[in-house]
Amino acid sequence: MLAFEDNQNICIGTIENTSSSPVYLSSGTSPVPPHLPRLHPLKPSPLLSPSNSFLPPIDSQLRNNLLDLPRCGFPRNLSSSNSCSSCWNCGSVGPTSGAFLACGSCGAVQPVDSSVDYFQIFGMKKMYEIEEGDLEGIYKDWQKKLHPDLVHSKSEKEKGFAAEQSARVIDAYRTLKNPLSRALYLLKLEQIHVDEEKTVSDPDLLMEMMEMREAVEEAKDTQSLYEIQSKVKKKLDSWSNSFKEAFSKQDFDSAVNCTQRMKYYERALEEITKKL
Amino acid sequence: MLRLALKRSLRLGPAVSDTPSAAMVASRGYHERVVDHYNNPRNVGSFDKEDPNVGTGLVGAPACGDVMKLQIKVDEDSGKIVDACFKTFGCGSAIASSSVATEWVKGKQMEEVLTIKNTEIAKHLSLPPVKLHCSMLAEDAIKAAVKDYELKKAKAAPKQE
Numbered sequence: 001m002l003a004f005e006d007n008q009n010i011c012i013g014t015i016e017n018t019s020s021s022p023v024y025l026s027s028g029t030s031p032v033p034p035h036l037p038r039l040h041p042l043k044p045s046p047l048l049s050p051s052n053s054f055l056p057p058i059d060s061q062l063r064n065n066l067l068d069l070p071r072c073g074f075p076r077n078l079s080s081s082n083s084c085s086s087c088w089n090c091g092s093v094g095p096t097s098g099a100f101l102a103c104g105s106c107g108a109v110q111p112v113d114s115s116v117d118y119f120q121i122f123g124m125k126k127m128y129e130i131e132e133g134d135l136e137g138i139y140k141d142w143q144k145k146l147h148p149d150l151v152h153s154k155s156e157k158e159k160g161f162a163a164e165q166s167a168r169v170i171d172a173y174r175t176l177k178n179p180l181s182r183a184l185y186l187l188k189l190e191q192i193h194v195d196e197e198k199t200v201s202d203p204d205l206l207m208e209m210m211e212m213r214e215a216v217e218e219a220k221d222t223q224s225l226y227e228i229q230s231k232v233k234k235k236l237d238s239w240s241n242s243f244k245e246a247f248s249k250q251d252f253d254s255a256v257n258c259t260q261r262m263k264y265y266e267r268a269l270e271e272i273t274k275k276l
Numbered sequence: 277m278l279r280l281a282l283k284r285s286l287r288l289g290p291a292v293s294d295t296p297s298a299a300m301v302a303s304r305g306y307h308e309r310v311v312d313h314y315n316n317p318r319n320v321g322s323f324d325k326e327d328p329n330v331g332t333g334l335v336g337a338p339a340c341g342d343v344m345k346l347q348i349k350v351d352e353d354s355g356k357i358v359d360a361c362f363k364t365f366g367c368g369s370a371i372a373s374s375s376v377a378t379e380w381v382k383g384k385q386m387e388e389v390l391t392i393k394n395t396e397i398a399k400h401l402s403l404p405p406v407k408l409h410c411s412m413l414a415e416d417a418i419k420a421a422v423k424d425y426e427l428k429k430a431k432a433a434p435k436q437e
Binding site for chain 2 (some may be wrong): 194197198199200201202203205206207209210213214260263264266267268271
């Protein structure tokens with residue numbers, strides 16, 4: 001538990017174990033968790049009262065350190081970093097790293113900032129190889145804070161923010177979960193424009209795809225379909241690795257080529273799934 | 277009437293499912309001609325690739341993973357296309373575009389078919405803007421087939437002399 005003092009309130013908060021360390025501010029309008037005492041701006045804080053029995057006495061050293069915290073509740077050296085957007089509701093500053101989708105202090109959903117990319121929303125590095133298993137957990141955590149169904153008691157403005165943020169998080173989740181869409185998104189972030197209209201006439205590639213699709217169509221039973229499916233999946237994986245290499249070397253032409261192949265294999269897999 | 281069909285087809289949804297029906301026209305807005313070509317495809321099939329009178333055009337659209345094969349059978353003496361067939365893996369619009377292409381090239385001279393424009397195919401099928409690349413694919417397939425035939429002819433010619 002921490003406490004700090006500003007002009008009006010002495011606030012009690014808990015430090016979460018993220019680098020952004022939002023501190024809970026008790027203002028007049030935002031809800032106070034039940035386990036913390038409700039503070040009135042004008043009444044003296046129970047913290048200062050010597051008869052306070054339910055709070056541990058504040059160490060003077062700790063108090064001095066905490067008084068160094070600026071109004072927004074962050075240590076000064078952190079708050080000097082760039083792009084500190086603040087909450088429209090309580091004014092507390094957003095995290096210095098990571099996406100500011102909902103205020104850590106008052107819980108208010110923030111308007112969509114489209115400069116925040118999908119990787120930032122999930123707190124992941126902007127690269128092809130990610131921990132796909134982590135995606136679902138982070139996704140659900142965000143939806144607990146952002147989903148429109150959970151903000152039905154809030155203002156129209158906030159409901160609107162929630163709808164947009166929630167939709168954006170869903171897009172981010174879907175894009176990052178599927179390797180091909182993740183690859184295409186990475187290329188997009190690098191400003192590599194893939195000309196969708198252009199036709200390709202690489203005979204080897206097309207012949208292979210033609211034969212693959214024909215095999216799927218002519219497959220007589222599920223066994224043969226599964227066989228084809230595993231072959232196609234292997235090829236998809238191998239081209240996925242090729243993309244990873246090409247992208248890390250910034251060889252964007254090869255990277256685009258890889259995504260095109262991946263698209264064809266994915267298409268074949270879709271057809272197999274339909275047939276199964 | 278064309279405008280009405282265009283309006284309807286502008287509500288075009290994603291790629292066609294396996295079971296097209298009258299409902300498709302009403303709810304998704306595919307033009308009647310596209311549905312017709314999908315349900316009653318003309319000229320689906322394959323010619324022998326090795327046949328010297330056959331030109332094979334194989335093209336693909338990487339954005340949607342479509343593959344289109346268009347083959348022409350050319351009469352050696354007159355240079356006229358006597359038969360054509362196609363095989364397309366893709367959406368309804370792509371299938372319809374290639375089907376239309378095979379119909380249009382039959383009975384025409386090779387030089388003539390090179391002037392077939394994707395915009396004509398698109399107009400004929402009332403394709404919405406998002407599906408224009410399918411007609412482009414068909415145009416490219418025709419050109420590729422003609423090119424392939426001419427390459428074959430050029431390779432074969434020295435042997436005959």
